[in-house]
Amino acid sequence: MKLQFKFSKEGSLRFISHLDLQQLFIRAFRRAKLPVAVKGGFSPQPKMSFASALPLGYTSSGEYLEVELTEDLPPREVKERLAAQLPEGIYVNQVEEVPSEKPSLMSRLVSALYLITFTTVQPFDRNVFEDAVKEVLQNEEVIIVRRSKKKVKQLNIIPYILNIEVLPTNNQFRGEMRLHLKSGPGGSVKPTEILNLLEKQNSMEILERKAHREALFIE
Amino acid sequence: MSIYRKKLHEVLPQVEKPARYIGGEWNSSKGSQSEASIKIALAFPEVYEVGMSHLGLRILYGLLNQRKGTTAERVYAPWPDMEEKMRQEGLPLFSLESVTPIKEFDILGFTFQYELTYTNILNMLNLSGIPIKSEERTLEHPFVIAGGPTAFNPEPMSAFIDFFVLGDGEEVIIEVLDLYEQWNQEKEKSRQGFLMKVAEVPGIYVPSFYKSRYSPEGDFLETVPLMEVAPPIVTRRVVQDLNEAYFPVQWMVPYIRIVHDRIMLELFRGCTRGCRFCQAGVLYRPRRERTPEKLKDLCFQAVDHSGYDEVSLSSLSSSDYSGVEHLIEELQQQLQPRGVKVMLPSLRVDSFSVRLAQTLQEVKKSGLTFAPEAGTQRLRDIINKNVTEEDLLNTVTEAFKAGWNSIKLYFMIGLPSEKDEDLEGIVQLAKKVVQRFKETVEEKNRAGRLSITVSTSTFVPKPHTPFQWEPQISMEEVKRKQKFLKEKLKGRKLSYSWHEPEASLIEAVICRGDRRISEVIFKAWQMGCKFDSWSEKLEYQKWMQSFSLCGLNPETFACRRIDTEEALPWDHIHTGVTKKFLIREYERSMEGRTTPDCRENHCQGCGICNFEGLKDMGGSAIETSV
Numbered sequence: 001m002k003l004q005f006k007f008s009k010e011g012s013l014r015f016i017s018h019l020d021l022q023q024l025f026i027r028a029f030r031r032a033k034l035p036v037a038v039k040g041g042f043s044p045q046p047k048m049s050f051a052s053a054l055p056l057g058y059t060s061s062g063e064y065l066e067v068e069l070t071e072d073l074p075p076r077e078v079k080e081r082l083a084a085q086l087p088e089g090i091y092v093n094q095v096e097e098v099p100s101e102k103p104s105l106m107s108r109l110v111s112a113l114y115l116i117t118f119t120t121v122q123p124f125d126r127n128v129f130e131d132a133v134k135e136v137l138q139n140e141e142v143i144i145v146r147r148s149k150k151k152v153k154q155l156n157i158i159p160y161i162l163n164i165e166v167l168p169t170n171n172q173f174r175g176e177m178r179l180h181l182k183s184g185p186g187g188s189v190k191p192t193e194i195l196n197l198l199e200k201q202n203s204m205e206i207l208e209r210k211a212h213r214e215a216l217f218i219e
Numbered sequence: 220m221s222i223y224r225k226k227l228h229e230v231l232p233q234v235e236k237p238a239r240y241i242g243g244e245w246n247s248s249k250g251s252q253s254e255a256s257i258k259i260a261l262a263f264p265e266v267y268e269v270g271m272s273h274l275g276l277r278i279l280y281g282l283l284n285q286r287k288g289t290t291a292e293r294v295y296a297p298w299p300d301m302e303e304k305m306r307q308e309g310l311p312l313f314s315l316e317s318v319t320p321i322k323e324f325d326i327l328g329f330t331f332q333y334e335l336t337y338t339n340i341l342n343m344l345n346l347s348g349i350p351i352k353s354e355e356r357t358l359e360h361p362f363v364i365a366g367g368p369t370a371f372n373p374e375p376m377s378a379f380i381d382f383f384v385l386g387d388g389e390e391v392i393i394e395v396l397d398l399y400e401q402w403n404q405e406k407e408k409s410r411q412g413f414l415m416k417v418a419e420v421p422g423i424y425v426p427s428f429y430k431s432r433y434s435p436e437g438d439f440l441e442t443v444p445l446m447e448v449a450p451p452i453v454t455r456r457v458v459q460d461l462n463e464a465y466f467p468v469q470w471m472v473p474y475i476r477i478v479h480d481r482i483m484l485e486l487f488r489g490c491t492r493g494c495r496f497c498q499a500g501v502l503y504r505p506r507r508e509r510t511p512e513k514l515k516d517l518c519f520q521a522v523d524h525s526g527y528d529e530v531s532l533s534s535l536s537s538s539d540y541s542g543v544e545h546l547i548e549e550l551q552q553q554l555q556p557r558g559v560k561v562m563l564p565s566l567r568v569d570s571f572s573v574r575l576a577q578t579l580q581e582v583k584k585s586g587l588t589f590a591p592e593a594g595t596q597r598l599r600d601i602i603n604k605n606v607t608e609e610d611l612l613n614t615v616t617e618a619f620k621a622g623w624n625s626i627k628l629y630f631m632i633g634l635p636s637e638k639d640e641d642l643e644g645i646v647q648l649a650k651k652v653v654q655r656f657k658e659t660v661e662e663k664n665r666a667g668r669l670s671i672t673v674s675t676s677t678f679v680p681k682p683h684t685p686f687q688w689e690p691q692i693s694m695e696e697v698k699r700k701q702k703f704l705k706e707k708l709k710g711r712k713l714s715y716s717w718h719e720p721e722a723s724l725i726e727a728v729i730c731r732g733d734r735r736i737s738e739v740i741f742k743a744w745q746m747g748c749k750f751d752s753w754s755e756k757l758e759y760q761k762w763m764q765s766f767s768l769c770g771l772n773p774e775t776f777a778c779r780r781i782d783t784e785e786a787l788p789w790d791h792i793h794t795g796v797t798k799k800f801l802i803r804e805y806e807r808s809m810e811g812r813t814t815p816d817c818r819e820n821h822c823q824g825c826g827i828c829n830f831e832g833l834k835d836m837g838g839s840a841i842e843t844s845v
Contacts, residue, residue: 012228015237016474027245027472027526030557044558057232085526087245208229 001072004105005082006094008061009054013089018053024090025065031085034078037068051105051216052112052183055190060213062113066098066105108219109184111162114191115212116177121205123172130166132202133177137161144193157197160189183216223310224318230304238475239267240301242293242315245472246524248280250317251290257396257403259283260314260324260361262294263332264339265752270295271471272479274533275367276330279388281467289396292316292324296339297346299750305346312346321347324361325399328392329380331367334729335722335752337376340365341744344379351741353381353427358410364395368502371455372682372789374442375729377426378737382414385422385792386456387488389464394420418448422456424792425449431734431788439733442791454793455502459833461488462513468520472527481529481562482521486514486546490535491817491835494592495603495808496631498681499535501796504827505835506818511546518550522559530554531562538567538575547578565590568606573617586625586670587618593634594644600811602634602686603804608648615652619659625670626652632700633678633692635808642700646707649673653712673708674716675701677723680777681730682789683796685804688781691727693774694720721759725751727777728766733788736776739765797826 009021016024026046029036038044051064069078079095086092102108136142139158146153162180169176179191192211199206231237242250251258261280263270270276276293283291292314297305305312311320321327327349329340344351349360356363365376366384373383384391395417402413418425428449432440444451458464470482489506490499509517518530530550532540540546550561561579566572568589576587591611592604599606615626630645649671656669677697680689692700697720708715729736742765750756766773781787783802790798800823807814817823817835828834 012241012243013474015231015241017238020238020474020476023476024474026528030526030528031523038558056237087243089243209232 002066002068002098002100002102003075003078004094004096004098005065005067005079005092007063007065007090007092008059009063009090010059010061011089013087014057014059017056018050021054021090022048022050024087025067028082028085029067032081034073034081035070037070049104049106051109051218052188054213055192055211058211058213062213062215064105064216064218068100105218107185109216110182110219111217112181112183112188112213113215113217114179114181115214116179116191116195116209117174117212118176118195118209119171119174119207121173121207124169124175124204126166126168126175129175129198129202129204132198133164133166136198136201137164142197144189144197146193155187155189157189157194160187161194164194178214221318223313223320226308226310227313227318230301230308230310233304234301235298236267236475239295239298240315241474242318244474245526246469247293247471248284248291248316250292250314251319256288256290257326257399258319258324259289259291259326259328259396260294260321261291262321262327262329262340262343264296264329264336264343265332266298266750267295267473268475268477271473271477273330273332274483274485275388277467277471278465279328279392280471281469282389282465283392283396285465286393286396288400290316292319294321294343296336296343296750302342302346311348312343322349322360325403326395327361327363328384329363329365329367331365331369331376333752334369334375334726335757337729337740338744338748338751340376341379341741342749345744351744352378354378356381356410358408362399362410362413368498369730371498371502371792371794372730372732373424373426373792374431374734374788375732375736375740377734378741380426381410382417383424383426384456385424385453387458387464388456389458391420391422391456395423415446415448418446418450421454424453426734429791433733433735439786439788441786442734442788452791452793455795457505457795457833458488459507461485461507461509466517468517468524470521470525470527472525479531481531482518482525482527483531483533484514484518484521485509486532486534486537486540486543488534489835490539492536492539492605493603493804493814493816493823495601495685495804496592496634496678496681498684501683501794501801503535504794504796504825505833507835508541511542511549514546515549515553519553522554522557528558529560529562531564533564536567537563537565538572544575544578547575551578568610568614570614570617573614573621576618577621586627586672587623588627588629589614590629591648592629592631593637594630594641594646594648597811598634598637598641598644600813601636601808602631603808603813605813605815608651611648612651612655616655616659619656622666624656624660624665624667625672627672627674628652630673630675631678632675632704633697635678635686635689637692639703642703643707645673645675645704649708649713653710656712669712670714671712672714672716673704675704676718677720679723679727679730682787683792683794683801685801685808687731687787687801688783688805690780691724691777693778694724697723719754719757722752722754722757724773724777725757725759725762728773731776731788735769735771738769739771742768795827800825 037047047068049066054060075095083092141156143154160182165178167176280291283289350356362381365380370383398416414425417423428446429442431442487508489503593599680686701717743762746761
């Protein structure tokens with residue numbers, strides 16, 4: 001049977017990577033004695049996949065995981081047994097059975113909603129920042145540069161942005177914005193990449209930044 | 220949220236692998252629950268991934284957290300990027316469990332696994348705000364204690380450690396805590412008062428209660444007690460029955476990949492093969508095996524509690540476990556259906572071991588490693604490595620037949636009496652292995668390319684071994700020998716890897732050093748030395764500068780042949796194996812005579828067994844001979 005799990009990742013566990021999270025779930029399923037199906041004979045891999053990798057440092061309240069079990073079990077029981085084996089910071093909120101012929105979570109992913117909070121050195125002017133956001137969005141092309149160990153890649157972020165909303169805060173050194181970004185097999189842009197761009201364009205100095213994924217939207 | 224946790228969370232997004240510092244691993248302790256309890260910080264002076272891979276500290280951690288009124292928390296050496304941020308932000312060294320500053324603990328215990336971690340210990344004390352030298356600590360500081368294999372020459376670290384715990388820690392650490400509780404209730408307590416109490420516990424060495432004397436020429440003469448409570452000879456503690464000993468079945472599971480990312484099932488302690496260079500072979504005697512029933516129980520529990528899919532059977536020479544074949548069979552029967560693999564970390568040079576490896580890795584064939592240690596029979600006899608060329612060639616033939624085509628051969632260079640013929644022997648041996656492959660495996664059956672790697676480390680004369688009196692060869696000589704091998708071990712199928720000679724020299728100086736080496740370590744740390752076992756981080760020139768500032772010549776410690784009549788800086792530390800036995804072994808080696816394993820033959824009189832309470836528990840072989 002194929003099960004879909006909705007879970008959140010909070011607190012210190014935002015500092016573990018996507019690969020670490022996969023291991024965490026594999027071991028938790030094994031501790032819970034939930035029989036996960038495997039594929040591949042040479043070095044068998046559990047049939048387990050995520051809707052989207054959450055970047056290191058982000059918290060989330062809307063992650064999805066899909067797992068195939070070799071045994072039919074009531075989703076409620078699976079949820080309870082798994083929850084008992086998960087560390088503080090990972091919480092399973094929902095478990096439901098999905099038809100096994102349904103395409104993978106990853107291919108059905110459409111967009112994601114993020115909440116970004118940051119503190120600034122200079123007092124933060126929400127109106128100025130909002131204008132800066134609007135200005136960016138008016139363009140047809142805004143290029144960011146991604147540097148990895150081996151290559152430098154340019155990316156136009158505009159097609160990925162569905163909406164950016166600058167939110168009011170009660171602290172003059174704090175800014176907050178909600179971003180709705182396209183996500184899925186066609187690639188994605190990280191909200192912190194957009195924040196970095198805005199920081200540079202407005203010659204702001206950001207001290208701390210917190211990124212939280214509020215939701216993933218799946219077809 | 221405490222101020223320290225808040226600071227930590229500010230720092231974490233800015234460092235590499237932040238999960239090294241978050242704690243909260245599955246089966247880790249939650250940290251201090253009450254103010255009243257004794258707080259002990261267990262420290263491994265290396266980066267998280269290395270420290271978390273160590274079985275000994277896991278045992279003590281689990282054991283101490285079981286004790287009533289005790290909290291044990293962990294701390295590892297922060298990587299330099301983290302250290303920089305901590306110093307910038309004023310975040311002191313903290314425990315992973317509760318982000319409590321290490322300075323607030325009652326006891327801080329370091330494990331001494333390797334001499335090249337010593338500067339990290341000084342650095343960790345400094346990051347904690349604890350005075351580095353014992354004599355400067357007051358009642359507001361923790362007692363800084365240490366144990367582990369390199370603590371068997373405690374002198375180089377004697378200025379920094381309040382007391383050493385020698386041997387198996389399971390029983391003695393509890394005795395120390397009992398005394399701490401007593402002392403803690405005293406109205407007028409002093410650090411000295413507690414040290415006086417522990418000095419009387421067998422296996423405990425309080426260095427400040429002893430004094431070392433030197434001749435006017437600077438030769439070491441002796442170390443003598445200054446107090447009545449301090450015994451002239453401190454003897455190692457031994458846990459006799461491992462079946463009764465604590466094992467951490469609530470196996471801790473890290474969030475990130477660590478070096479040994481699996482369950483380490485300790486089959487037995489001790490090894491009686493008697494390789495004359497091997498310190499562990501002396502320090503963990505006698506052999507003490509757990510019963511197969513006990514091991515199965517521990518193993519299945521640890522698998523259930525951790526969710527790991529790998530179990531490594533770890534001991535000094537795991538295939539020596541009596542009935543190892545049967546044990547593996549029974550473990551696999553249960554574990555294979557659950558997708559859990561059993562592994563053997565080291566293989567003996569014999570076809571039996573290849574058969575074992577074969578049952579363990581039915582599908583995926585990774586490489587096999589064998590350690591002939593020396594290139595000729597003459598030299599193997601001298602070091603008492605009872606392996607012949609025929610043994611090795613038969614073993615690799617079995618391995619090739621079974622489908623392996625990647626083999627690593629491990630040797631030491633600079634062994635006593637080594638000549639270029641012995642190096643040539645390494646080359647010839649490697650070439651014969653290649654030849655064997657060609658003879659054994661038909662061309663059409665060769666899946667993948669043959670790869671033979673020769674790996675050498677440099678001989679370091681270790682305290683408490685029959686070779687403790689032998690010199691280490693000079694760095695120039697190490698380099699020449701490595702060059703010799705590099706030039707001869709060329710070809711598509713052969714490769715050669717080696718250890719940096721600088722690290723081996725510093726290791727040799729520290730391990731045979733006396734109290735004067737404390738100042739060298741201190742100065743090296745002051746100049747910025749740390750993580751010395753990471754070859755890219757080792758700053759050899761600073762170490763040399765430190766030696767010269769202290770007026771000491773490193774070669775006097777490392778490269779000198781010591782007379783067996785001379786006093787040794789570790790003579791007041793007794794492992795249970797007698798010096799007489801070590802001298803006899805040393806003399807036999809020079810005559811090229813080997814000494815058999817006492818399990819296969821009669822007792823060789825090393826002195827460890829008293830044949831009453833303490834004896835070799837190596838399975839059936841011993842019962843007929845004792």
